[in-house]
Amino acid sequence: MTGHPPGPLWTGRASNRVQWLLAAAGAACLALGIELAVDASWTSGTVPLIMSVIGCLAAGLLILFGTLAFVHVAVTVDSQAVEVRCGHIGLPRRTIRLAEVASAEFVPRITPQHWGGWGYRWRPERGTAVIVRRGEGLELRMDDGKLFTVTVDDAENAVRVIRTHLRALAH
Numbered sequence: 001m002t003g004h005p006p007g008p009l010w011t012g013r014a015s016n017r018v019q020w021l022l023a024a025a026g027a028a029c030l031a032l033g034i035e036l037a038v039d040a041s042w043t044s045g046t047v048p049l050i051m052s053v054i055g056c057l058a059a060g061l062l063i064l065f066g067t068l069a070f071v072h073v074a075v076t077v078d079s080q081a082v083e084v085r086c087g088h089i090g091l092p093r094r095t096i097r098l099a100e101v102a103s104a105e106f107v108p109r110i111t112p113q114h115w116g117g118w119g120y121r122w123r124p125e126r127g128t129a130v131i132v133r134r135g136e137g138l139e140l141r142m143d144d145g146k147l148f149t150v151t152v153d154d155a156e157n158a159v160r161v162i163r164t165h166l167r168a169l170a171h
Contacts, residue, residue: 010161012152015072016118016133023071026063033057070119073132075152077161079168082140084130084150092120094130096140096148098169103141104162110137110151138162 033056036049069087076083082096111134115121121129127147137151138158152158 010075010077010158012075012154012158013072014132014135014137014150014152016070020067020071022067023064026060026065026067029056029060029063031060033060066119070130070132073130073150073152075138075150075158077158077165079165082162086120086130086132094148096142098162098165100142100144101140101162101166102143104159104166105139105141106156106159107137107139107149110134110149115149 033053036056037053069091071087074085074090076085079098081098082101084094084096086092110129110131112118112131115123115126115129115131118131118133121131123129127149129149129151131149131151133151135151136153136155137149138155140148140162142148
């Protein structure tokens, strides 16, 4: 436990409405799989029917849950840690202790293309990121040199709060 006061608490979010379209496509695949299973009037055999049903259900679930997990991200900063929660149920979740953070930077423009798409990403030359939309975000450099980036609205104020806590931890 540190002796410095808790200081300001910061919370922020970022969301991506386009992800809802992808979630709808996943729901459509699920519906197709259910329809195929219920209306089993295929004349080409049972194996193709089962493969089609399983394929549609699997694709639908992967698309639906994979996109809903990254419809939005919520970031909370307090005197001890930065917590990043994704989607409506907060998974995946990452908590980064400020004692492990060397610096925090405001990044004015982050794009999914820089990271290979939306979601929880890892690139050897860039580190780890949670990307839910293009725009501003924050980048944390850990004591071990690894980077963590997250797109979030009002990232500039988040960086100010993190830096305040890092200075307090240094004393």
